[in-house]
Amino acid sequence: MRLTANQLYRYDQDHQCGGCSSLRSITKHETINLVCKSCGTLHVIQKSIVYDGEFRVDEVHKNKFQKGNSTIPVGTKLVLKGINFEVVGVLKKAEGNAYTWQEYYLYNTKVGYRFLTEYQGHWIFLEEIVDKKHIKEQPYDNEAVYDHEYYRLFSDYHASIESANGEFPINLLKVSKTLVKEYILPPFLITSEKDDDKKHWFKGEYLPTEELDEALQGKIILPDSFGIGVVEPYKPRVWFTELMQISVVSVAILFFIHVFFSKSELVFEKKFYSETISEMRNVGSGYDSSKVYISPSFQLKNGNANLEFTLEANVDNNWLETDIVLVNDKTGDEYNVSMGVEFYSGVEGGESWTEGSKETDSMIEKIPEGLYHLEISPSTTYPNLVSNFTLKVHRGVAVYGGLFIILLLLCIYPIISYYQEKTFEYRRWQVSDNTPFEEDSWLGVF
């Protein structure tokens, strides 16, 4: 029997579409609109108040909507939140030419309707709020309060229907006149839909694709998500707070290691006076290898460690250089280091100037323990001799370069994580006209 206006029909029976004659049945007594899958013809119906189990067709709008493909077909059964649902209707909506999304009408005999929306692979599960007294809109602040929680206005728009298929408990002809407002508090949102007659409120929650996939028992391939969902919660692989906990512990261990192996010990110290230096110098070359100071032997302990040589000389408009050879008394291994200091000062153009330094240091790494002595060969200017110089040798000196490198490496991941966390909200709100972020925010730098 063809569905035509002003006729009565029975539920759960096959009828011919008013547009294309394909078979259609209406199973839900709440249905107001039926859209033919084959031709997009809209049937406006209402439940008969006289005859139980019958409905009346008020209007038939032939080819009103386009045919469209949906990810989840009408008639699909799924178990969401522990409830068995059937997909009874699918709408593809659009806001201008910029955005399109899909809305699924789910039905369960006991709980009634629930809704699924999908945009860029992000899903939201919604249900209508029956008790609206807990909702309070604060339009001047772009906020709404629901159950003592503040939701921020994300978008407000009038949507149009691009395609439709199935049974709907709403009048689709009014959709384009309906003002929709979305307030978000990720992973939740509340939505108001206001037409000429009344206002409906819905509350929704972000639905992870994995959960929906489980609800569909893997029978339908869901689209990959991209971008940031309107109420998608921030779920990094490792939370910033967890990284900070790891960092705090690791930095503590790092400093412990640093301090533990930085027990600096003075193993040699000698002050050389001008007589010694004069005796060791050679007038022609400033250096005489036969005049080498050989130190008494000293013991280096505790395995391998570094040695730091510090040269401090009373240079004044002259210079001093010295070759130092550290010799292992037992093995004959030698470690060579050359050091020099120079210091000049004067007055030029009424201004005093200085250049150089009176102190320098040099380090040799990984010196094994053992008995050692030093062979020191200094040279200086003639006849302006350096009056004295001091050589100190420390073992196990703290080195800060490696410490800072490790600290820097430990900071990299937490810094990246912090930036990602901070920019997540910024990027979410970039598509909104009501973003709480300033346009020139540093969060948008990278």
Next chain:
Amino acid sequence: MKINKQAPEKITYIGVVALMLFYYGYCRYNGQGLFYFMDSHPEKWSPQGASNGFHHK
């Protein structure tokens, strides 16, 4: 059974941090810098012939 997808990343990161700390400790224990293995160490001369380029006077 649901798998906590955060765990492998976290464990990997802890592993990398532990390796860094171990290497730092190893270097400090040996009295060497982090890049000691990259240096040619010309300052060392050994009578056994492990010269590394330093020529004895």
